[in-house]
Amino acid sequence: MSFCNRPSTVAVRCLTYGASDFSFAPYGPYWKFMKQICMSQLLGGQTLDRFLDVRQEEIEIFLKLMLQKGQEGKEVNLGEELMTLANNIISRMTMSKRCSTTDDEAGDVRKLIEEVGVITGKFNFQDYIRFCKNIDVQGFGKRIKKVQVRLDSMMESILKEHEEARMKKKNGKTSENGELGDDFSKDLVDILLDIMEDESSEMRLSRESVKAFILETLRLHPSGPVFTRESTQDCNIGGYHIPPNTRLLVNVWAIGRDPNYWENPMEFQPERFMGSSVIDVRGQHYHLLPFGSGRRSCPGTSLALQVIHTTLGSMIQCFDWKVVNGESVDMSEAAGISLLMEKPLMCVPVARSQCKEIMG
Numbered sequence: 001m002s003f004c005n006r007p008s009t010v011a012v013r014c015l016t017y018g019a020s021d022f023s024f025a026p027y028g029p030y031w032k033f034m035k036q037i038c039m040s041q042l043l044g045g046q047t048l049d050r051f052l053d054v055r056q057e058e059i060e061i062f063l064k065l066m067l068q069k070g071q072e073g074k075e076v077n078l079g080e081e082l083m084t085l086a087n088n089i090i091s092r093m094t095m096s097k098r099c100s101t102t103d104d105e106a107g108d109v110r111k112l113i114e115e116v117g118v119i120t121g122k123f124n125f126q127d128y129i130r131f132c133k134n135i136d137v138q139g140f141g142k143r144i145k146k147v148q149v150r151l152d153s154m155m156e157s158i159l160k161e162h163e164e165a166r167m168k169k170k171n172g173k174t175s176e177n178g179e180l181g182d183d184f185s186k187d188l189v190d191i192l193l194d195i196m197e198d199e200s201s202e203m204r205l206s207r208e209s210v211k212a213f214i215l216e217t218l219r220l221h222p223s224g225p226v227f228t229r230e231s232t233q234d235c236n237i238g239g240y241h242i243p244p245n246t247r248l249l250v251n252v253w254a255i256g257r258d259p260n261y262w263e264n265p266m267e268f269q270p271e272r273f274m275g276s277s278v279i280d281v282r283g284q285h286y287h288l289l290p291f292g293s294g295r296r297s298c299p300g301t302s303l304a305l306q307v308i309h310t311t312l313g314s315m316i317q318c319f320d321w322k323v324v325n326g327e328s329v330d331m332s333e334a335a336g337i338s339l340l341m342e343k344p345l346m347c348v349p350v351a352r353s354q355c356k357e358i359m360g
């Protein structure tokens, strides 16, 4: 049986941009090449190590802001602040720019990312229900076209800026092999431009593909409660015959609450994952799939796990989080294709005594 194809929402919606480049067979050689670049070069171990200082600096900025808010007795929208942290890390890794600074360009980038996040986070009937394929019931089509024009000019200006900086470096260099010096700190756009300019590469990356790559890394990435897959051949699942080219929805939300796999599934017991019951979250245990599984699984898993563990650890170590309006957190979920809280989590960070010492 084979379920390698994923008619991803991003691919379907955002890559109307660069569509000609992305209209390869979902698991064709070009797609493989791009995924491989993503796994090995853009989000691979060595690159992540190089960006350690970016993660440390951004987490420190976040903690200092929380300390300041706590001292002023102000409440914070935790989801929003953590989203800003994640976006700053990703946007600095991608194009050496923070997206929460006050200058106009960074502000534009942020607004666009937010807009892409809103569009990709909503359930679009066109993506999931075949007979709605050509009907723009929710008006997403129009919104996407507008965003597409703004995104294209933003991507062009990012690329031009990088190309100019690279040209300056190259001209100032003494080496004859044309390579940029070691001191040139490459971000993900530079890595992509290197691959695009590499004539010996097994496949050539086009400019449109580079732009599309930037957009996948830039989008807000809330985890999805439902994955989609498309069967590539006849198969049988649990006694059901699945013909080829059938779109299937995998309800990971329901699997995570299934009493056949989880004892007291509705209880929050983080200790169930400790000791001998350690469960792999990278797609080997099919009853817990936060990053998906198989060939279409999330290439950002290592980055996400590094940031989540460090951020959560320091948040707990430095602060006591006082929930505003009540003792317990309202975990109700908002309707949508991505898992968001219905009511934002508002807290006042109360600094622990060691907090100031840790942050100097």
Ligand code: HEM
Residues within 6 Å of the ligand: 006, 008, 035, 043, 090, 216, 217, 221, 222, 223, 224, 227, 228, 289, 290, 291, 292, 293, 294, 295, 296, 297, 298, 299, 300, 301, 303, 304
């Ligand atoms: C907590 C953080 C994250 C979670 C929970 C998450 C979760 C997911 C999930 C569930 C999928 C679909 C997998 C499947 O269908 O099997 C996915 C795909 C993807 N994710 Fe993430 N992700 C996270 C962070 C990131 C980051 C930081 C990046 C990049 C910087 C990223 C880039 C991608 C890309 C490019 C895909 C599409 C892969 C493909 O189509 O082959 N993700 N992610």
